[in-house]
Structure formats: C-alpha cells, structure tokens
Amino acid sequence: MAIQPLELLRQTFPGIQSAEQLTQLAQLARQATYPPNTVLCHEGAYEKVLYLICEGEVIITKRFDTLEEDHLVLRRAASGDYFGEMAIISDAPRSATVTTTTETTVLEIDQDVFRTILEKNADLAMQMVRQTFERLRQNDRMTLEELRKAFETLEKLDRAKLDFIEVTAHELRTPLTIMRGYASMILTDPIVRDNPVLREMIEGISNGSQRLHEIVNNMLDVQRIDLEQISAAAVPVSLPLVLRGVEMQFKQAIQQRRLNLQMDLQQNEGDGSNYIEADPGLLSKAFYHMLMNAIKYTPDGGTIRVALSYEDHPVMERVAHVQIADSGIGIDPEYHSLIFEKFYRLGDVQLHSSGKTAFKAGGPGLGLAIARGAVLAHGGEIWVESAGHDEAAFRGSVFHVLLPIQAALREKMALLRVRYGE
Numbered sequence: 001m002a003i004q005p006l007e008l009l010r011q012t013f014p015g016i017q018s019a020e021q022l023t024q025l026a027q028l029a030r031q032a033t034y035p036p037n038t039v040l041c042h043e044g045a046y047e048k049v050l051y052l053i054c055e056g057e058v059i060i061t062k063r064f065d066t067l068e069e070d071h072l073v074l075r076r077a078a079s080g081d082y083f084g085e086m087a088i089i090s091d092a093p094r095s096a097t098v099t100t101t102t103e104t105t106v107l108e109i110d111q112d113v114f115r116t117i118l119e120k121n122a123d124l125a126m127q128m129v130r131q132t133f134e135r136l137r138q139n140d141r142m143t144l145e146e147l148r149k150a151f152e153t154l155e156k157l158d159r160a161k162l163d164f165i166e167v168t169a170h171e172l173r174t175p176l177t178i179m180r181g182y183a184s185m186i187l188t189d190p191i192v193r194d195n196p197v198l199r200e201m202i203e204g205i206s207n208g209s210q211r212l213h214e215i216v217n218n219m220l221d222v223q224r225i226d227l228e229q230i231s232a233a234a235v236p237v238s239l240p241l242v243l244r245g246v247e248m249q250f251k252q253a254i255q256q257r258r259l260n261l262q263m264d265l266q267q268n269e270g271d272g273s274n275y276i277e278a279d280p281g282l283l284s285k286a287f288y289h290m291l292m293n294a295i296k297y298t299p300d301g302g303t304i305r306v307a308l309s310y311e312d313h314p315v316m317e318r319v320a321h322v323q324i325a326d327s328g329i330g331i332d333p334e335y336h337s338l339i340f341e342k343f344y345r346l347g348d349v350q351l352h353s354s355g356k357t358a359f360k361a362g363g364p365g366l367g368l369a370i371a372r373g374a375v376l377a378h379g380g381e382i383w384v385e386s387a388g389h390d391e392a393a394f395r396g397s398v399f400h401v402l403l404p405i406q407a408a409l410r411e412k413m414a415l416l417r418v419r420y421g422e
C-alpha cells in the first residue's frame with residue numbers, strides 16, 4: 001500500500017515547514033503509475049518535471065560513450081527517493097536516464113511549482129544542495145572506479161600483447177637465421193654466381209629474410225622499451241657523426257627516390273664541441289627510424305632536411321635539437337601523439353608496397369615507438385609538427401628531438417615527466 005502523497009512529501013522534504021505549503025504542493029503534484037521499462041527522464045533532453053517515487057523502483061543510468069549504447073548504472077531509487085531535481089533547478093538538460101524496473105507510482109511536480117516552494121524555504125533549498133553534492137560525489141567516485149577498472153584491463157591487454165610479441169619474435173628468429181645463412185651460402189656457389197636468374201631469385205630470398213629479420217628485431221626493441229628494460233649509456237657522442245652514419249645507410253634509397261637530402265649540422269657555440277653524453281647505438285636507432293619515415297612518406301623528388309642546433313632549455317639547461325623535416329604527405333594534428341604508440345600506423349593496411357623505402361611503403365608501426373623510447377631513455381623530448389595530411393599540396397612534417405647535453409639532467413626530466421605526465 002503506497003504512502004499518501006501529503007505524508008510522503010512531508011517525509012521527503014522536511015525542509016518545508018509550512019503545513020499550508022505542503023498541502024498546496026500535494027494538490028499540485030500529479031500522481032501517475034507507469035509499467036516497467038518506461039523511460040521517465042531522457043538523458044540530454046530538457047524536461048521540467050521532478051519525480052518522487054511513491055511505490056516501485058527505477059534505475060538511473062548514464063551513457064558511457066556518446067556513440068555506443070553502453071550505460072553506466074549510477075544508482076537505483078525506490079519509494080521515498082526523488083530524481084530529476086538537478087535539471088529543473090539549473091535549467092539544464094537531463095544528466096542521466098531514468099527507467100522504471102517495476103510498475104512504479106510517482107508524484108510529478110512541475111518546475112515552476114517546485115521553484116516557488118524552493119524560493120520560500122531556505123531549509124529545503126539547503127537540503128537539495130546537500131543532496132545534489134552528495135549525488136555528484138557518488139557519481140565521481142563511481143566514474144573513477146570505472147576508469148580505474150578500464151585502465152587495469154587495458155594494462156593487462158597491453159601486457160598480453162607484449163608477451164605475444166616476445167614469443168612470436170623469438171619463434172621467428174631461429175628459422176629466419178637459418179634461411180639467411182643458407183641463402184648467403186648458396187650465393188657463394190659458382191653455379192648460382194654464374195646464373196643471373198638463379199642469383200636474382202636467391203638474392204630475393206636473402207633480401208626478404210633480411211627485411212623480416214629487421215621487423216623481428218624492431219618487435220624485440222619495442223618490447224624491451226615497453227618493459228623499460230633499456231637504459232641509455234652516457235658516453236661522449238658526436239651527434240654529427242651519428243647523423244652522418246644514419247645518412248650513409250640510406251644513400252642508395254635517396255638516390256633511387258631522387259630525394260634532395262640536406263644536412264645542416266651546426267656546432268655547439270656554448271663550448272665549441274659537438275659531444276653530448278648519450279648512447280650512440282640507441283640514438284642511431286632513433287634517427288634511423290625517423291629518417292626512414294621521412295624517406296617513406298615523401299614522394300620522389302622531394303626534400304628532406306636534417307638540422308642540428310644547440311639551445312638553452314628551462315629544465316635540461318643546454319640541449320641538442322635535431323629536426324628532421326620533409327616535404328611529404330604530412331600528418332593530421334589529431335594523430336600527432338598517437339603515431340608514437342607501438343603498432344599505430346595511418347593509412348590503409350592493405351596498401352603495403354614492397355620495398356621498405358618505397359613511397360608510402362608502410363610498415364608495422366614500430367619505428368616511432370622505438371624512436372620515442374630511445375629519446376625518453378635519454379631524458380629527452382620528441383614530437384612532431386605538421387599542418388596536416390595532404391597528398392596534393394605535400395605540406396610535410398617536422399620531427400623534433402631534444403637531448404640534454406649532460407646525462408646528469410636526465411633524472412630531472414624523468415621526475416618532471418612522472419609528476420606532470422608527458
């Protein structure tokens with residue numbers, strides 16, 4: 001048996017002390033009964049009714065994702081609970097959806113009626129404010145908990161992905177090494193050497209397995225970086241030497257693709273030397289992947305500029321600044337941080353061309369993740385600037401790397417990164 005409206009209003013809103021006002025409210029409130037699964041409040045809609053449950057139960061849900069129909073259950077409400085007050089007090093759209101779960105009888109109070117009562121009763125207003133804050137706090141707690149769970153799941157999935165990479169890479173390495181070994185042995189055989197067709201075929205096998213070997217090594221590099229198993233050495237490194245070394249590896253590709261590569265390597269005016277405390281192997285890897293990308297994503301005949309300069313930096317004091325600029329296809333701003341994630345690649349997966357330095361040759365999406373890992377291990381920074389993807393105007397991209405000259409400053413950058421995020 002439902003409680004009488006007047007009694008229910010008195011119990012729910014003790015802030016209304018005047019008996020006359022309570023009676024007036026009870027008279028103006030409409031009583032209605034709804035079957036199960038009726039939506040009383042629609043998230044996002046402007047609706048001007050406050051509901052007080054006499055009997056039955058409702059569920060209050062919020063959309064989790066604007067596109068999908070995923071809902072987060074905020075709470076359930078039963079006899080004596082009210083809902084829909086936030087939207088009518090602040091003239092805002094409904095912040096959640098309310099659906100009956102059983103047959104439910106409610107008192108419906110219109111916005112203007114409720115506001116008139118509210119204006120006359122400071123105690124009621126305070127009660128509503130307190131209740132609203134409490135509900136918001138509860139929602140916050142619940143959302144944070146959901147976020148924490150989602151984060152945990154993502155971490156587990158990422159971990160599973162890393163395990164998969166490791167197993168696959170190790171499994172592939174052994175047969176690949178055998179293939180490469182036999183291919184190079186066959187190539188030394190005089191019968192093959194003197195037969196151009198045969199030689200070309202075996203060279204094809206050798207090049208193919210060499211490329212696969214590189215991919216497998218990249219997979220292992222990225223896995224080590226993700227598990228934070230790399231630490232950068234701190235030995236005197238000449239950056240011009242490292243950059244020239246990387247350039248050498250692409251001499252042939254640059255010629256074939258008729259690219260104009262400019263190297264603008266300046267001296268450090270601070271102390272006149274070009275040495276920084278760093279890990280030459282890791283830096284070569286980083287610049288290798290960045291230059292490889294500049295080549296891959298620039299059409300034939302384009303320009304690539306590798307520049308090295310030295311600057312003052314607020315945290316790292318003095319830094320080496322390497323820029324790799326290209327006149328290529330460019331990258332839309334929304335992807336500027338995503339491309340540094342492992343396996344993140346843009347463009348059509350189907351459109352992989354053969355040859356790793358061909359225009360838009362594609363790849364598994366590991367190069368920039370490795371480059372970022374190597375730069376971060378130095379306490380440095382890496383980012384990209386590009387006006388956007390455009391395969392008509394070719395507005396290009398500029399990749400930047402900052403490296404502290406002194407390894408002692410790495411710690412300082414790492415601490416800042418932990419404190420403020422990347």
Ligand SMILES: Nc1ncnc2c1ncn2[C@@H]1O[C@H](COP(=O)(O)OP(=O)(O)OP(=O)(O)O)[C@@H](O)[C@H]1O
Pocket residue numbers: 218289293294297326328329330331339340344345346347362363364365366367368369397
């Ligand atoms: N210089 C560039 N110009 C335009 N797009 C780029 C450039 N460098 C990277 N990208 C985009 O960023 C994505 C990620 O780059 P990344 O080097 O990590 O992977 P990849 O080149 O696709 O494969 P991998 O390096 O493993 O062979 C690329 O797929 C490409 O879409």
Ligand SMILES: [Mg+2]
Pocket residue numbers: 289292293363366367368
């Ligand atoms: Mg790449």
